[in-house]
Amino acid sequence: MERYSVQRAMIEFKNVHKWFGDLHVLKDINLEVAQAEVMVVCGPSGSGKSTLIRSINRLEPIQKGELVVDAMKVHDPKTNMTKLRAEIGFVFQQFNLYPHMTALQNVTLAPMKVRKIARKEADDMGRYSLEKVGLGDKLHQYPAQLSGGQQQRVAIARGLCMRPKIMLFDEPTSALDPEMINEVLEVMRNLAREGMTMIVVTHEMGFAREVSHRVAFMDFGELTEIAPPGEFFSHPKSERTKLFLSKILTH
Amino acid sequence: MLETFNFRVIFEYLPLFGSCFLATLWLSAAGLVGALVIGTLACSMRIGRHKLIAIVAAAYIESIRSTPLLVQLFFFYFGLPSLGIRLSEAATGILALALNSGAYLAEIIRAGIQSISHGQVEAAVASGLSYIQRMRHIILPQAIGVTLPPMLGQAIVLVKDSALLSLISLPELTRAGQIMTSERFMPAEGFLTSAVFYLLIYYMLKWMTAWSQKRLIYMQA
Ligand SMILES: Nc1ncnc2c1ncn2[C@@H]1O[C@H](COP(=O)(O)OP(=O)(O)O)[C@@H](O)[C@H]1O
Ligand SMILES: [Mg+2]
Numbered sequence: 001m002e003r004y005s006v007q008r009a010m011i012e013f014k015n016v017h018k019w020f021g022d023l024h025v026l027k028d029i030n031l032e033v034a035q036a037e038v039m040v041v042c043g044p045s046g047s048g049k050s051t052l053i054r055s056i057n058r059l060e061p062i063q064k065g066e067l068v069v070d071a072m073k074v075h076d077p078k079t080n081m082t083k084l085r086a087e088i089g090f091v092f093q094q095f096n097l098y099p100h101m102t103a104l105q106n107v108t109l110a111p112m113k114v115r116k117i118a119r120k121e122a123d124d125m126g127r128y129s130l131e132k133v134g135l136g137d138k139l140h141q142y143p144a145q146l147s148g149g150q151q152q153r154v155a156i157a158r159g160l161c162m163r164p165k166i167m168l169f170d171e172p173t174s175a176l177d178p179e180m181i182n183e184v185l186e187v188m189r190n191l192a193r194e195g196m197t198m199i200v201v202t203h204e205m206g207f208a209r210e211v212s213h214r215v216a217f218m219d220f221g222e223l224t225e226i227a228p229p230g231e232f233f234s235h236p237k238s239e240r241t242k243l244f245l246s247k248i249l250t251h
Numbered sequence: 252m253l254e255t256f257n258f259r260v261i262f263e264y265l266p267l268f269g270s271c272f273l274a275t276l277w278l279s280a281a282g283l284v285g286a287l288v289i290g291t292l293a294c295s296m297r298i299g300r301h302k303l304i305a306i307v308a309a310a311y312i313e314s315i316r317s318t319p320l321l322v323q324l325f326f327f328y329f330g331l332p333s334l335g336i337r338l339s340e341a342a343t344g345i346l347a348l349a350l351n352s353g354a355y356l357a358e359i360i361r362a363g364i365q366s367i368s369h370g371q372v373e374a375a376v377a378s379g380l381s382y383i384q385r386m387r388h389i390i391l392p393q394a395i396g397v398t399l400p401p402m403l404g405q406a407i408v409l410v411k412d413s414a415l416l417s418l419i420s421l422p423e424l425t426r427a428g429q430i431m432t433s434e435r436f437m438p439a440e441g442f443l444t445s446a447v448f449y450l451l452i453y454y455m456l457k458w459m460t461a462w463s464q465k466r467l468i469y470m471q472a
Contacts, residue, residue: 057377085379096374100393109388110378155374162378 009068010035010166010197011056016065016075018051025051026062027221035165036195040208040229043218044244049201052218053168056199057081057088070165086114089159093171095151097143103130103154104139107161115162122161129157133187149180156187167191169200203248209233217241261440264431271427272448278344278423279410279452285349286409290356298361308357315354320412323347328419344416352409359401363394403460410452424448 011033018026025048033039041049054060055067058074058081067074072084097106108126111117117125130136133153143151152172159167169188173181185207192198192211202208208215208229215232217225217240225232225241236242296308315323324347331338338346367390375385417426424445431441 059373059377082379082381085377088377090374090377092370092374094368094370096368096370098371098374098389100396110375110380113384113388114379158374158378 008035009033010037010070011199012066012068014066014068016055016062016067018048018055018060018062018064025221026055029065029223031216031223031226033197033199035197037214038192038196038198038200038212040212040215041199041201041218042203042205042208042215042244042248047218048221049218050170053090053170053199053201056166056168057085057090059090082114086110086162087165089156089162089164089167091152091155091159091167091169091172093174095143095148095155095175097151097154097158099143102140102142103135103146103157106143106154107158110158111161125161125163126157129161130154132160132190133157134183147180148176149183152176152180152184153187156184156191160191166197166199169198169202171201171203173202173204205233205245205249217244219244257437257440260431260435260437261444264427264441264444267430268424268427268444268448271422271424272451274421275410275413275423275448276452278341278348278416278421279406279413281345282348282352282409282413283406285345286352286356286405289349289353290360293353293357294360294364297357298364312354312357315351316358320347320351321415321418323351324415324419340416340419340421344413344419344421348409348413348416351412352405355405355408356402359398359405360394362401363398364390366397367393399460399464403456406456407453410449410456 009032011031013029013031016026016029017024029052041052043049051060055062056069056074062075065075069084070087073079074084098109101109104123104126107129108119108122111122111125112119127136127139130139133156135150135153135157138146138150138154143154146154152175156167156172172188173184176184181204185204188198188200188207189211200207200212212229214226215229216223217232217236217238219240225237227237232241233245236245293308293311296304297312299305324344327338327343327347328340331343371389372385375389380388413423414425416423417429420426425442428438428441428445431444432438435441
């Protein structure tokens with residue numbers, strides 16, 4: 001598959017640390033993600049993967065180090081978070097749709113309220129985003145009327161409708177029944193092909209192999225290994241990575 | 252038995268009951284509106300970040316919920332004037348009802364807000380919505396859906412509690428029953444007529460809630 005050529009750094013972690021009380025969850029993270037790069041992050045549960053990507057839009061503030069996203073300093077308390085968050089779509093494991101709103105209302109709320117786009121134009125954008133994830137016929141359905149895979153696609157459309165520069169995914173298929181995983185991955189594959197900058201926390205190694213530019217392994221709050229997928233899967237450097245891969249690849 | 256039940260006297264007193272019915276309606280409505288304002292305020296103070304303000308709100312809620320409404324009413328009616336604050340009887344009654352139900356509504360609203368999954372709020376934060384926007388578009392619309400049934404319950408309690416206002420000689424439904432009883436000595440007819448009017452208000456509230464609930468059907472996802 002053709003991959004976008006990698007350009008300037010869109011996300012840059014420099015010696016980033018984060019604690020929850022006494023618990024040191026991010027330990028000296030150094031990472032650059034280029035524009036149009038697709039990076040997959042994997043690792044054992046509790047290793048800090050969610051915290052890592054949640055720090056990018058300051059859902060979790062960091063305590064030490066520098067974190068620059070789209071030339072905005074996330075570590076600086078003075079940075080305008082609204083502006084930054086408008087540029088970052090975030091997809092959660094549990095979808096987190098607004099249950100009292102239709103699919104179209106879910107995706108157009110932030111464009112209207114944050115980007116201040118008029119309803120008519122926002123509706124057009126919303127329709128376009130939902131068509132893009134294959135839900136052009138579900139505009140007026142409520143989340144409770146949709147399957148898990150459809151809900152997650154609405155969540156992706158909600159991110160896309162803001163025309164973001166970056167999309168972050170925190171285990172987007174972990175809460176789905178197996179038969180629905182592929183419809184969500186397919187949408188993500190298309191996004192990658194179009195050159196979206198993406199960080200995807202996932203254990204879908206097929207997706208990593210096929211779509212990502214690099215795969216990172218996270219262990220006890222550290223990024224212990226980062227390599228292109230070919231190398232990552234055929235020659236994992238550390239024993240911990242090997243062990244982890246043997247566990248998730250066998251089932 | 253029943254031949255002694257005097258319907259004619261009830262018809263004779265119907266104008267009195269009508270005007271007292273309206274009084275109960277507007278005293279309760281005003282009390283309810285006040286309670287909603289106070290309850291919303293107290294709830295946001297209670298769950299807000301400011302510690303001291305939260306303690307003040309909690310103290311208000313606790314002290315109202317732990318004391319009889321009658322004591323609160325008498326405090327406002329007899330106590331406030333002795334402190335130099337003079338209010339009309341209606342204002343005193345509405346104040347007592349609003350402060351009393353406000354404390355219960357604060358807790359109902361709090362439960363409603365806390366029933367909204369944190370994940371949705373996080374999604375709203377992640378997309379750049381401000382605190383006010385999250386309240387306005389995500390939290391409150393759903394909290395209202397969840398809290399409507401218990402709010403109806405509280406509204407019904409408030410209407411029934413308004414009977415106590417007869418004790419500060421406001422001409423409301425219970426007072427109408429008392430008047431008829433003392434003028435004609437017909438307590439059965441008098442208080443039964445009052446009860447029928449209360450029942451009428453109860454069904455009005457129930458119908459309003461059912462109507463609004465129908466429009467919120469999808470919120471119970
Ligand atoms: N809000 C929080 N408060 C305290 N500890 C937390 C919080 N969120 C996560 N943790 C802890 O931080 C560590 C990393 O969590 P997380 O980033 O969710 O890991 P992962 O996504 O890799 O499973 C875990 O030990 C977790 O228990
Ligand atoms: Mg996680």
